[in-house]
Amino acid sequence: MLRIRKTPIALFAAIIIVFPWIARLIPAIKNYPDLLIFAGIYCLITIGLSLLMGFSGQISLGHAAFFGIGAYISGVLTVRYGFNPWVCMLIGAGFAAVVAVLVGLPSLKLRGHYLAMATLAFGIIVFIIFNEEVELTGGPDGMSGIPGLSLFGFAFDSMERYYYLVWFFVFTSFIFTVNVIQSRSGRALRAIHSSQEASMAMGVDVSRYKIGVFVYSAVIASLAGSLYAHYMNFINPSTFDVFFSIKLLIMISLGGMHDIWGAVIGSFLVTFLSFEWLHYFEEAEIIVYGVILLLVTIFMPNGLIGLPRIVLGWFRR
């Protein structure tokens, strides 16, 4: 777990790069690059969350709020005040960081349940604000007309261009996160996860690391939100409700929370579940998600990424 090999990352990057060309040739998967944009946006959030949950053992039920903060700051500042989208993205990330410190500082000193409930309450409050501040956010009807992104005159105006932009962000944060995991900080985080007291006794500044991870995960969730807003050109509060926070939890649990690849696998699966495979269930999809969450918790506590090890174990016996 400590060593994360570079070959799979390179292979994964190569597949992502050539995928739109392949998808163009096969009509059945023609719209998959569009889905992969969403998968990429979810990946960004879950990579940060997996660091928080899997490595520092904390749980957040309010990351939809950070995602929403990024999206709404980008939306409101570009539409109402005509800011440059890239500047908005940075402002959103900075704001998310400040909010994360405010929410995390007191509750991360406590353990387990408290951060879960504090972030849950925080997520609902932010959701209510999105709905109630109608003059700024457009309220429940949402806001439209959010401009697309462009850089030095190059507009990311087609699906494929945006696809590469999103995945550029994903790989950057992926590689950054992998470096964090393999560094001294990563070892400290894992130590905190296995025993808070022991790591404290060894001189690890527990609250500083926990807050650092929480802020990092909030910042990339906010970036993901900005990317979402500029791609959809429209946002409304229901995208950022508590159920989305739970969906993020499902992605991480399903993929496996102790491995950064788990976050990637989970994001892909849940994207395809919600956009492609669960159409037949319509509104009953929530039951399917609940059952998935329960089954994974009971039978696969390490997620899909832990499955090969379980299967190998059967053969060795």
Added chain:
Amino acid sequence: MEKITLASQLLQYLITGVTIGSIYAMVAIGFNIIYNVTEIINLAQGEFVMLGGLVMVFFHAGAGIPILPAFPLTVVVVTLVGILLNLLAIRPIQKPSVLTLIIATIGASIVIKGTAMMIWGKDPYDLTPFSGRNPICFLGAVVQPQYFWVGGFLLVVVVLLTLFFEKTIVGKAMSACADNPTAASLVGINVKKMILLSFSLSAAIGAVAGIVLTPIALMDYNRGAMLAVKGFGAVVLGGLGSFPGAILGGLVLGTIESFGAGLLHSGYKDAFALIVLLAGLFLRPSGLLGSVEITKIKKF
């Protein structure tokens, strides 16, 4: 004249607040019963309340069963759901940790919520109040007769629980598990049974809260989560694990919410209780009546 209207309005907020606060207190008591025995925060606690209301609607308004038999019947059905939750979602977990237990109760709560949506749809349901809709005027404030039922049932729940924990052998065994599960199992208490009992008790109390709440505030499948979070707010305010704290926390939270919605901004009605929850966590995580030492010792 002006002054009297304001005073009666404030009284109105207080009465409404205490009533809704009694509901939060019942949810908080449910949280505490399970927490004390298992150290689990059961995020599906609010779904019990939702089910209590909707199952009662089914028996009373749907099947035409009179209130008196429908009430206990509803409590039994919801209690069974609580038992199933424990047997199917909590007990099979091989390596329980705070993280996995929270995730399991979330999974269970969305399964319950989704099933309720399939059965009852998305529309809210009304229930006839137990003693009519003729409001009583008291110093200019309007009191629905149902308010007395809510307060009364909180009282009944508290008295019965006190008797249970202090006078019966099973109740004492449960308190022993709360104190120290390992020691309790050494003196021959079946801890697994006690955990099962704690889930059934919590579910039953949640059902009662839902039954008495529905005539005032309607009920739909989506209400559980918010009730759970607010009930947890009451728990935090009163101190995790403390029963008097749960009641005090519930009443205070309900009152703050009612005044906040009435005087400040009704759109932010739900936010007030949550802001109080956050403030409570940040300023005094041990709660009004909880002890600081216990907060530090407990495993979470």
